[in-house]
Amino acid sequence: MSEVTQLIHQYLRHNKKFPHVLCPGCGHGIAMGSIVRSVHAQGWSKDDVVVVAGIGCSGRIAVYMDFNTVHTTHGRALTFATGIKMAKPEMHVIVIMGDGDALSIGGNHLIHAARKNIGLTAIILNNNIYGMTGGQCSSTTPTGDFSMTTPYGQLEKSFDIVELARAAGANFVARGTAFHAQQLDRIMTTAFGRPGFNLVEVFTPCHTQYGRKNKFKNPVEMYKHISKTTMPLEAWSKLEPEKRAERTPVGVFVERDEPGLEERYMEMKKKLLGSAQ
Amino acid sequence: MSKKAKMQELNRFELRLSGLGGQGIITLGKILGTALALGHGYYVTQTQSYGPEARGGSSRADLVISSHPISYPKTENLDLLVALSQEACNAYYRYLKPNGVLMVDTSMVANTPTNVYKGLPFTTLAKDKIGLVQTLNILVLGAVTHLLPFAGQRRMKKAVEQALPPKIQEINIKAFNLGHREAAKHFGDAPAVWLEAEEMADAEEDTEHV
């Protein structure tokens, strides 16, 4: 515990006025802790880390962390991050987005960042709802669930972020949860150390906006629900196909080692400038 | 010594190259403009008009050539209209000045709105004599160079070489020469209104070392 406290002092902004905006029981703080621990594990200098965030509860996380932080526009965080990485390839770029942020308004940017294989880690904090705006449905709100804009139940299907990122060509795709903090640390530490586009989806409960509308008595119920409905990928793969629908696999789904766009660009430049001389 | 003093005095000579998309009209305009602006030292504005089609459709490049800085960059009344399609000829003939000159590709334009025109079967010449229809635009450039008393043949050819990739330079120069020769044979001299300073332009070119 003392080690965690120490990390808080080392990586959180001392001059930023707390308290933070997150509700009690929110999983975002756990994900943020995981980011801090994983950056620490990488041994990166704070000056070399840039955290780019979108809009929503997830977007507000950036301001608390003592890195170069950019709180951008709704859904567009990846475009800013792409510009930063191409302008300064030596920076370690971490992008924090929510589900509405990354998949609804920013869906196009997400698939293209994955396709470009730009060198960064994109973290999607998936709480199945628009939290900050007041509990409207998002593109990951499960079918049949209730929200302020689906008062009679969601009719549409929800996105499977992992499958989407895999199909779009991401180098690394993983899913973790705010309930399994240690596993999340392992996933993030791995993602941070890799080339190209790395995507980590994090299940994080939002009791205030999602849980209350969907019969969860308290945040603890929601964490229990995550625990009950998820399963390590390896075990899930061995399930009978008809039983798979009840559980969501967590773990690492895609691991490719293709060089990031910035690396390939630098290679091209080297060739061009070499031939010019 | 000012080079311009030797140049023919031009006050907004307006020229339109028109035809179909794919005939190389924009390239033609670009080469002609480059040669007159950089090689000859005139003020030149070249504008273009095009539709959404990359091939087919209509295409047009306009040039204003002047000894003085050009304010309005587009053309209003044409001194020379080059029409490489019937549609272009029909559409733009009315913009010619009363003493303006119409030059057409007789293999493309069957009906001219007037009997007073300069015509050569450019497309046929490009196909049959050069063996490459894509040289049509440079063939036209050769003929235009003959018609314009202030355009120097050598400098025009230099502009062609600079604009085109080495592989196709030779055949295009051949096309240029053919266009120029045919024009000299069939068009006679440039119109009297354009002629007055021809000797000066020639004299200038003689002093040029290429």
Place this chain on the structure above:
Amino acid sequence: MAQAKKKRTEIFALGNEAVVEGALIAGCTFYAGYPITPSSEIMEIMAARLPRTPEGVFLQMEDEIGSLGAAIGASLAGRKVMTATSGPGFSLMQEHIGYACMVESPLVIVNVMRGGPSTGLPTSPSQGDVQQARWGTHGDHPIIVLSASDVQECLEMTVRAFNMAEKYRTPVILLLDEVTAHTREKIFLPEPGEYEILERAVPSVPPEWFKPYEDTARGVPPVAPIGAGYRTHITGLTHDPMGYPTQRPDEINTAMHRMFRKIDQFFDDIQLVDEFLTEDAEIGIVAYGSVARSARLAVTKARERGYKVGLITLKTLFPFPKPSVVALARKAKCILVPEMNMGQMSREVKRVNNGATRVRTINRVDGSIITPSEILKSITQV
């Protein structure tokens, strides 16, 4: 028209090509964009040229929103950045223009105007985006909008756009129209060092003393680029001097007023016009872009016929060059405002004129440029 000086390199170039030359002279090392007619040549030439420069980065993004996002990101990382677009793309960019204003990110946006609204006339000229350039993004904000009427000016005004962006830490919009962008003309490339090139101010204090949005006398705080050890927070939320979100009215008020003051107090430096035969003008013309060239020929022809006509060509559109236009309005009996829209700049002329003299508009929205003859006709009818 720029004066021809000897020995400088001459090229026969499109307006769009001249924009690229200007950008490279100004020190642009980052371009992110999305192709759109009639601006695409800018992007294509950047794609060929930037990778061949030591620092140059070229990116084609998935849309114009992403293009400006990437450009702002690179600007925050210390680059001089540019993007170019046309109407539909400019509409998509509005969100990020506001963001750039809010975080005070220097950048240059070239909008080659085509006929609108919507997809409109992709290959035809228009000046329909003038008020959008001023007010397109939501919320109160100052902006610098420049314009160019010939190819040499495309180069010069692009350099100026970069200088203004860096000096005042703001997005600068260069509005061209299809005619200017697609006219080929002989231009002169300046010698190295011939143009003054400005760089953004960087902090002179160590990180622990640095306040990224501190109010200064000039109103333009220095920029600490990402990765330079300052670890600042940048946000589109209204922020305090530290860059952190605030809801305190006193801090919001100070921040908003500083944002306006940094532009307002330098009107003289920013506003640029070209006056042609205005000293004794009884009829004044206010024009910009390619239409200003039509107007210039019309003025010349009208003078030959004995009409005392003068022309102001606006090179800065916003902040609107009030002093020059007011001075013209005071001496002229009538002001003509020809533009390829239904009357956008004439609103500004009428506003500063405040009823002092007659203002007549000449408007054209059929995808064709206003010709010298049309303007001449209006002059003779006054």
